Amino acid sequence: MAFASLPNGVGLINLGQSHLHKELNECFNVKCLRFGTSKKRLTRDRPSSSIVVRAVAPNSDIDFSDPDWKQRYQEEFEKRFSLPHLRDVFDLTPIPTTFFLKNRGSQVVEDASSTEEKKYGYVNDDDRALLRKELLSVNPDQITELYGLNEGNSCLVQSFGYFMSCIFSKERNVIKFSSPTSAGAECIDPNCSWVEQWVHRAGPRQQIYFEPGKVKAGILTCGGLCPGLNDVIRQLHTRSKKSINFAEVPAKFVDFEIVLTLEIYGVKNIVGIPYGYRGFFDKGLHEVPLSRQVVQNINLSGGSLLGVSRGNGEVSDIVDSIQARRIDMLFILGGNGTHAGANAIHEECRKRKLKICVVGVPKTIDNDILLMDKTFGFDTAVEEAQRAINSAYIEAHSAYHGIGLVKLMGRNSGFIAMHATLSSGQIDVCLIPEVPFKLDGPYGLLKHLEHLIENKGSAVVCVAEGAGQDLLEKSNARDLSGNVVFGDIGVHIQQKIKKHFKEINVHADVKYIDPTYMIRAVRANASDAILCTVLGQNAVHGAFAGFSGITVGICNTHYVYLPIPEVISSARSVDPNSRMWHRCMTSTGQPDFL
Numbered sequence: 001m002a003f004a005s006l007p008n009g010v011g012l013i014n015l016g017q018s019h020l021h022k023e024l025n026e027c028f029n030v031k032c033l034r035f036g037t038s039k040k041r042l043t044r045d046r047p048s049s050s051i052v053v054r055a056v057a058p059n060s061d062i063d064f065s066d067p068d069w070k071q072r073y074q075e076e077f078e079k080r081f082s083l084p085h086l087r088d089v090f091d092l093t094p095i096p097t098t099f100f101l102k103n104r105g106s107q108v109v110e111d112a113s114s115t116e117e118k119k120y121g122y123v124n125d126d127d128r129a130l131l132r133k134e135l136l137s138v139n140p141d142q143i144t145e146l147y148g149l150n151e152g153n154s155c156l157v158q159s160f161g162y163f164m165s166c167i168f169s170k171e172r173n174v175i176k177f178s179s180p181t182s183a184g185a186e187c188i189d190p191n192c193s194w195v196e197q198w199v200h201r202a203g204p205r206q207q208i209y210f211e212p213g214k215v216k217a218g219i220l221t222c223g224g225l226c227p228g229l230n231d232v233i234r235q236l237h238t239r240s241k242k243s244i245n246f247a248e249v250p251a252k253f254v255d256f257e258i259v260l261t262l263e264i265y266g267v268k269n270i271v272g273i274p275y276g277y278r279g280f281f282d283k284g285l286h287e288v289p290l291s292r293q294v295v296q297n298i299n300l301s302g303g304s305l306l307g308v309s310r311g312n313g314e315v316s317d318i319v320d321s322i323q324a325r326r327i328d329m330l331f332i333l334g335g336n337g338t339h340a341g342a343n344a345i346h347e348e349c350r351k352r353k354l355k356i357c358v359v360g361v362p363k364t365i366d367n368d369i370l371l372m373d374k375t376f377g378f379d380t381a382v383e384e385a386q387r388a389i390n391s392a393y394i395e396a397h398s399a400y401h402g403i404g405l406v407k408l409m410g411r412n413s414g415f416i417a418m419h420a421t422l423s424s425g426q427i428d429v430c431l432i433p434e435v436p437f438k439l440d441g442p443y444g445l446l447k448h449l450e451h452l453i454e455n456k457g458s459a460v461v462c463v464a465e466g467a468g469q470d471l472l473e474k475s476n477a478r479d480l481s482g483n484v485v486f487g488d489i490g491v492h493i494q495q496k497i498k499k500h501f502k503e504i505n506v507h508a509d510v511k512y513i514d515p516t517y518m519i520r521a522v523r524a525n526a527s528d529a530i531l532c533t534v535l536g537q538n539a540v541h542g543a544f545a546g547f548s549g550i551t552v553g554i555c556n557t558h559y560v561y562l563p564i565p566e567v568i569s570s571a572r573s574v575d576p577n578s579r580m581w582h583r584c585m586t587s588t589g590q591p592d593f594l
């Protein structure tokens, strides 16, 4: 069983292991995470929360002696991951789609789909993608055998690279954990049996639930900034160099790419909601009409041209505003908090019997959304973080007894710090929220730095902002969204290092770099930009397909739709028993600090 230990010693149990019955009730970092007896799933308590996140364990009370337990598990899993649909509430007859893959010129051509397109161009509602990201560790001979390459498989062995990518696209790339104690093992039963877990495939459907000409679509971005927001909502173009006055933006002044997909369907009425949810309840802010004029390169800059914000509005006020604006589709780009809000809006729309589709697009540099391979902005943030690390390294190595210290974002999750450490190869110590550490004592960080200075002459430390919060004075301060405001672990460590080396009378030249906002205010790199484009398009397809209360994502290399509660029931975090964290420690050569 792979428990991820948290700074306060709370066990964070991996998804798929909640049959291990244990009750915990602790506050972890920003949020209070509860592991209840009845639900047996980590949920997040938000004192100011207006919604309760659904928390259904697929494998609650599984009787493994029942020969049919796998089937039961899969049935429950299928139920959990079924997508809320307008049909659940309304008696609707779908119409043929207006989204065509072929014969599209500058104009949207009505019913121009070819027979071939009808056959192959769309995703079926029953299509599924295998959720679990699994790794294959067998040699090519075994692959040939395993995948029946000699039996008409379309993967032709042209080159090893092609061969591997072809194989890996077959959705059968699984790892068999022989034991729950294997690194990173996520097992359901004590024998680690393989149980397939399928989720819904994203993409355009042949039948749609809205007449595009009558649709009004809204887009908003909420939470902190993230590289790629403008790519998802690509491309916003201003003819003026001046910043946008959201109270007065002429139609066709701005142009977004989510808009492009909407317009390909034939939607003409598209608006941007300024500054996240605030745009719905702040009377001084007005929606921004968006159009499809071909405009350039706004995705070349970071930030969000719609603006972002934190802070709670009443869900009922927001839905009043959505209703008054007659919005039919709402696309919401944001992190965990924003998605909780999106789900609350979706639920409220259902309660009021409004035919509105709410579709989320997960945005977070922290990469802390459950189940997803990665979220957009993360890669870019890691890439940018390396620049800071490189500067810290150069400073440290150029100074006599230099110690470089870099603090990176990562509120609950150390993915940015871990990946930046792995990619830079210049870090001696990586500290993340998921792994507790001590500063003092024979096994503490300070002693290790002494050792590095003595033996290497310099050292570089990378610390995630949420790491070591137990070493700081507790603060009750919260930001507008209710997130706990952390103490500055970077400054704390810097001071402790200086004090320590002074006390032992050894010279140390400490250089502290805090690139916090620099790593998220940049434009998306190529891989994030592609991810953004695909997610943006799929969000639009999802709404036209009639799904609401869903989000889009990439899971196990496939693009999928997921019900929102499933991805926000807790923050995704680094598993200290994973191979990746082990690799990180191997790369730095750091000890445990405990």
Ligand SMILES: Nc1ncnc2c1ncn2[C@@H]1O[C@H](COP(=O)(O)OP(=O)(O)OP(=O)(O)O)[C@@H](O)[C@H]1O
Pocket: 046, 048, 049, 050, 051, 222, 223, 224, 225, 276, 277, 278, 309, 310, 311, 312, 313, 334, 335, 336, 337, 338, 339, 340, 341, 342, 344, 363, 364, 365, 366, 480, 481, 483
């Ligand atoms: N449980 C909730 N129910 C309803 N709305 C929420 C909830 N949690 C957060 N929100 C709203 O979502 C918005 C964004 O939340 P938050 O500031 O936590 O950012 P986020 O989406 O998690 O992004 P980031 O990854 O940058 O933190 C805020 O306006 C907040 O009011």
Ligand SMILES: O=P(O)(O)OC[C@H]1O[C@](O)(CO)[C@@H](O)[C@@H]1O
Pocket: 224, 225, 335, 364, 365, 366, 409, 410, 411, 465, 479, 520
């Ligand atoms: O200072 P702001 O804008 O509230 O954002 C800071 C937070 O944003 C994030 O990047 C994303 O949640 C966190 O890592 C960080 O704590």
Ligand SMILES: [Mg+2]
Pocket: 223, 335, 336, 337, 338, 483
């Ligand atoms: Mg958040």
